[in-house]
Amino acid sequence: MLEQLSYKEKDAFLQHLHTAAVLTYLGVLLLLPLIIAHPLYLMGILFAGILAIYVSGAVEESMPFLVMGIWLALAVMVVNPLLVQNGSTVLLYGPDLPLVGRLRITLEAICYGAAMGMRLLCIIIAFALYNAVVHPDKMTGLFSRFAWKSSLVVSLATRMIPATARDLSSAKEVQQMRGVDFSSGSFRERLKKYSWLLEVLLLSSLEGSTATAEAMQARGFGSGRRSCYNRELARPRDYLCCAGSVLALVLAIYARVKGYADFTFYPELGALAGGSGLVWLGVIMLCLLFPLILGWGCRHWPYLRSRI
Amino acid sequence: MALLEIQDLIYHYPGGAKPALNNINLQIREGEFLLVAGGSGSGKSSLARLLAGLIPEFYGGRLQGKLLFQGNELRGEQRHTLNTHVGIVFQDPEKQLVMTSVEAEIAFGLENMGLPREEMFRRVSEVMTFLNLAHLKKEFTAQLSGGEKQKVALAAVIAMHPRVLVLDEPTSQLDPVAAGEFLDLAEYLNKEMGYTVVLIEQRLERCFHLADRLLVMEQGEIKCDGSPGETARWEVEHQLPFIPPVAKFFASLNSSLIPLTVRDGRRELQKYLSPAPFIENSRESQTIPENGRASLLEVKNVWYTYPGGREVIRGQSLSVKEGEFVVILGANAAGKSTLLKLLAGILKPDRGSVHICGQDTRQLSLNELGRYVGYLSQNPNDYLFQDSVEDELLFTLNNFHLPDNGISESVLKKLKLWELRQANPRDLSSGERQRVALGSVLVAGPRLLLLDEPTRGIDYRLKAELGFLLQKTAASGGTVVMVTHDVEFAAEYSRRVVMIFDGMVACDGPRKKLGESIFYAPQMARLFQGSGRDVLTVDEGLEQIGGVL
Numbered sequence: 001m002l003e004q005l006s007y008k009e010k011d012a013f014l015q016h017l018h019t020a021a022v023l024t025y026l027g028v029l030l031l032l033p034l035i036i037a038h039p040l041y042l043m044g045i046l047f048a049g050i051l052a053i054y055v056s057g058a059v060e061e062s063m064p065f066l067v068m069g070i071w072l073a074l075a076v077m078v079v080n081p082l083l084v085q086n087g088s089t090v091l092l093y094g095p096d097l098p099l100v101g102r103l104r105i106t107l108e109a110i111c112y113g114a115a116m117g118m119r120l121l122c123i124i125i126a127f128a129l130y131n132a133v134v135h136p137d138k139m140t141g142l143f144s145r146f147a148w149k150s151s152l153v154v155s156l157a158t159r160m161i162p163a164t165a166r167d168l169s170s171a172k173e174v175q176q177m178r179g180v181d182f183s184s185g186s187f188r189e190r191l192k193k194y195s196w197l198l199e200v201l202l203l204s205s206l207e208g209s210t211a212t213a214e215a216m217q218a219r220g221f222g223s224g225r226r227s228c229y230n231r232e233l234a235r236p237r238d239y240l241c242c243a244g245s246v247l248a249l250v251l252a253i254y255a256r257v258k259g260y261a262d263f264t265f266y267p268e269l270g271a272l273a274g275g276s277g278l279v280w281l282g283v284i285m286l287c288l289l290f291p292l293i294l295g296w297g298c299r300h301w302p303y304l305r306s307r308i
Numbered sequence: 309m310a311l312l313e314i315q316d317l318i319y320h321y322p323g324g325a326k327p328a329l330n331n332i333n334l335q336i337r338e339g340e341f342l343l344v345a346g347g348s349g350s351g352k353s354s355l356a357r358l359l360a361g362l363i364p365e366f367y368g369g370r371l372q373g374k375l376l377f378q379g380n381e382l383r384g385e386q387r388h389t390l391n392t393h394v395g396i397v398f399q400d401p402e403k404q405l406v407m408t409s410v411e412a413e414i415a416f417g418l419e420n421m422g423l424p425r426e427e428m429f430r431r432v433s434e435v436m437t438f439l440n441l442a443h444l445k446k447e448f449t450a451q452l453s454g455g456e457k458q459k460v461a462l463a464a465v466i467a468m469h470p471r472v473l474v475l476d477e478p479t480s481q482l483d484p485v486a487a488g489e490f491l492d493l494a495e496y497l498n499k500e501m502g503y504t505v506v507l508i509e510q511r512l513e514r515c516f517h518l519a520d521r522l523l524v525m526e527q528g529e530i531k532c533d534g535s536p537g538e539t540a541r542w543e544v545e546h547q548l549p550f551i552p553p554v555a556k557f558f559a560s561l562n563s564s565l566i567p568l569t570v571r572d573g574r575r576e577l578q579k580y581l582s583p584a585p586f587i588e589n590s591r592e593s594q595t596i597p598e599n600g601r602a603s604l605l606e607v608k609n610v611w612y613t614y615p616g617g618r619e620v621i622r623g624q625s626l627s628v629k630e631g632e633f634v635v636i637l638g639a640n641a642a643g644k645s646t647l648l649k650l651l652a653g654i655l656k657p658d659r660g661s662v663h664i665c666g667q668d669t670r671q672l673s674l675n676e677l678g679r680y681v682g683y684l685s686q687n688p689n690d691y692l693f694q695d696s697v698e699d700e701l702l703f704t705l706n707n708f709h710l711p712d713n714g715i716s717e718s719v720l721k722k723l724k725l726w727e728l729r730q731a732n733p734r735d736l737s738s739g740e741r742q743r744v745a746l747g748s749v750l751v752a753g754p755r756l757l758l759l760d761e762p763t764r765g766i767d768y769r770l771k772a773e774l775g776f777l778l779q780k781t782a783a784s785g786g787t788v789v790m791v792t793h794d795v796e797f798a799a800e801y802s803r804r805v806v807m808i809f810d811g812m813v814a815c816d817g818p819r820k821k822l823g824e825s826i827f828y829a830p831q832m833a834r835l836f837q838g839s840g841r842d843v844l845t846v847d848e849g850l851e852q853i854g855g856v857l
Contacts, residue, residue: 001666007448009446009447010805043630073762081424089534125534129484135408135409135446136408136409137407137408137409137412139412140407140408140412141412152406155406155407155408155412156406158408159405159406159408159448159449159450162448162450163402163450167687167690170685170690171690173654173674173683173685174685174690174691175494175648176654176673176674176675176678176750177652177654177674177677177678177681177682177749178678178682178691178704178707178748178752179675179678179679179704179707179708179752180675180707181673181675185420196693199693200690200691200692200693202688203689203693203734204689204690205693207689207734208402208403211398211400211403211404212403212404212406213366213406214357214362214366214398215403215405215406215461216406217362217365217366218360218361218362218395218396218470219391219406219416219420219464219465219468220387220388220390220391220417220420221406221416221420222420223386223387223388223420224386224387224420224422225422226390226419226420226422227418227419227422227423227424227425227428228419228425229412229415229418229419229428229429229432230425231425231429247664249619258606278843
């Protein structure tokens with residue numbers, strides 16, 4: 001999997017947005033689940049994230065993230081009621097456990113665990129989407145004006161991932177043909193065998209880094225003041241997407257402050273859907289889905305595409 | 309006035325007792341195409357680094373003498389200025405790229421020069437259009453083919469508008485098609501765009517005719533500097549191998565004209581040919597007794613598809629007997645390396661079977677197969693991590709629980725590594741590293757030796773050593789199967805060739821089949837095509853001509 005980078009050109013709307021616009025959108029997708037714990041809101045954000053992955057044609061690339069996220073979410077859901085004794089609706093009494101005391105599974109702790117799992121999944125999806133729609137060079141280009149050294153390090157590291165994965169696979173094959181059996185022996189012995197592979201990779205990487213440094217120097221790196229080749233153009237669609245994303249964030253903060261997006265888990269579960277809470281959710285979702293709606297519009301209406 | 313001039317230059321790498329460049333005096337004229345040949349460690353790459361201003365700035369060390377650009381000392385020049393004088397493309401397409409996308413890679417040097425954005429955009433656009441890279445501009449550099457990577461590296465250098473292009477073995481890691489395309493570009497840049505080109509190369513048959521001048525380097529010194537024809541004569545006199553077959557052939561005949569291409573060679577050959585009786589090729593007439601030789605490798609109707617869905621091997625069958633030396637040829641992505649991995653048991657066939665010494669590879673683990681099969685991958689560095697050369701060999705023996713019994717000493721001596729047995733493998737040259745990797749495989753006494761592109765990036769002399777070694781291995785009962793793009797090597801040393809096209813065997817027969825091939829015919833076969841003579845190598849050509857003179 002690592003032999004291919006996650007980003008693949010899919011001609012998706014989000015991929016063609018200005019990097020600042022798409023980063024704003026992803027930033028909002030990341031911040032919203034941190035601000036709000038209301039299960040319906042979290043479901044909405046999760047829906048928006050999954051929809052964004054789907055319309056960007058990145059389901060296959062994001063699948064490892066999604067699978068990992070679902071397992072983590074389930075783990076949080078299971079572990080939370082085992083460790084948290086709060087909540088008034090007891091579903092099950094268990095045996096006495098050291099440190100925890102008597103096991104007491106409550107409905108509230110299960111629901112809280114589920115909400116936290118969903119929150120985690122939303123965050124993982126935001127990162128999966130980042131991998132699928134942000135070209136690494138666009139990212140480094142955006143930041144290279146004020147942090148070009150860090151941007152360059154990121155770029156070099158990104159390039160190294162597929163090359164190192166290829167080298168690792170090749171080195172492992174070679175060592176196996178030389179009689180190294182990676183599946184046999186104690187844990188310590190196997191660890192030692194894998195450390196040989198790391199040695200091979202480390203030595204080759206060090207040699208490779210000298211060659212790269214030489215090539216960089218030959219092209220004038222570090223010889224004086226640099227300029228920045230970033231020719232990304234901002235279109236109306238970028239401003240519209242930024243506006244939609246920022247509005248979603250502002251509205252979510254407002255709803256949180258005013259209590260429309262609050263949900264009580266302990267000691268008893270609060271009401272899931274109140275009238276004004278749902279209205280706020282609808283408006284925030286509309287803002288959050290706005291870039292995706294624009295993308296759909298651009299795909300189907302050439303006129304809209306030409307205007308924005 | 310020369311564009312570039314080196315005067316009385318001596319250079320030592322840090323800690324180096326011997327000079328890497330010794331007493332160099334050289335003038336390079338504007339618009340010249342200079343070809344530099346020589347063995348590994350002869351100082352060719354050091355010369356390239358010197359011209360590109362990387363010696364001593366990047367490497368340090370001691371330097372005496374002068375390097376002048378249009379009469380002005382180049383040393384101490386600002387890197388920005390230097391980039392407009394000399395640009396360099398390196399050997400390894402992977403390691404010289406920095407950015408993740410093609411467009412950003414081309415712009416990288418321009419950013420370092422501090423050019424305004426409009427100027428950078430103009431140059432990047434022009435270069436991408438000129439080199440036909442526009443369709444790749446958003447592609448990840450890591451996922452380009454070797455040829456595309458080298459083209460991007462060249463584009464990145466051209467964008468900086470240097471007057472001299474130094475190309476340090478740019479085709480050594482490429483397949484023949486990509487290498488040919490790259491050299492065509494170098495020729496165009498020289499002939500049509502007026503660039504001064506300094507090309508350092510090991511595989512001279514493709515670029516010999518491009519050169520105005522040829523330098524031969526040995527032990528850090530320029531041993532010969534002249535036209536390709538003059539240099540070819542000098543090399544034959546001094547028994548140096550750094551000339552392509554056709555030039556070597558005519559220089560050996562002491563011809564008044566040394567043709568640089570097959571076309572010119574055919575004209576010249578007419579002087580030497582007469583309707584004399586055909587002499588049977590002495591090498592083809594040496595038949596190997598078939599009786600008693602057991603089949604060591606049996607491939608039956610093998611199919612293989614990669615997990616991504618790409619079907620690479622399609623119904624291949626192959627039988628290899630003990631003592632055979634088989635070369636597998638084919639274009640890029642034809643399935644050669646995949647087939648070799650199937651033979652080694654690294655990949656298991658989806659359908660069909662591979663039997664080695666009568667055992668199905670699907671039933672054996674890799675380390676069990678390692679007792680029968682030695683596998684040398686494309687990159688010798690994958691093998692090297694021990695502190696000494698000797699330890700690398702002992703590592704393999706220990707893994708297979710084999711006693712040493714003097715086998716490591718014998719292998720080290722056979723591979724001319726005995727003197728280097730205590731050296732760290734990573735301190736050795738690329739040719740020596742490859743021999744260490746080969747030694748670490750041979751020490752287990754495999755009955756089948758599989759090699760993936762072992763001649764890539766090594767010089768003629770090392771190739772000859774490898775060729776003789778593999779012939780000796782086959783003669784002593786070992787079986788050798790080798791994947792290569794190097795048809796000259798196949799013609800010189802193998803006994804049987806298998807050509808693969810699109811995952812299927814297109815041709816399987818004795819080495820003389822190479823002479824019948826259109827694309828894979830070695831230079832000498834193309835030279836003698838239509839003459840009714842069965843010639844694949846210089847020696848065979850001389851034998852034929854010797855017979856009619």
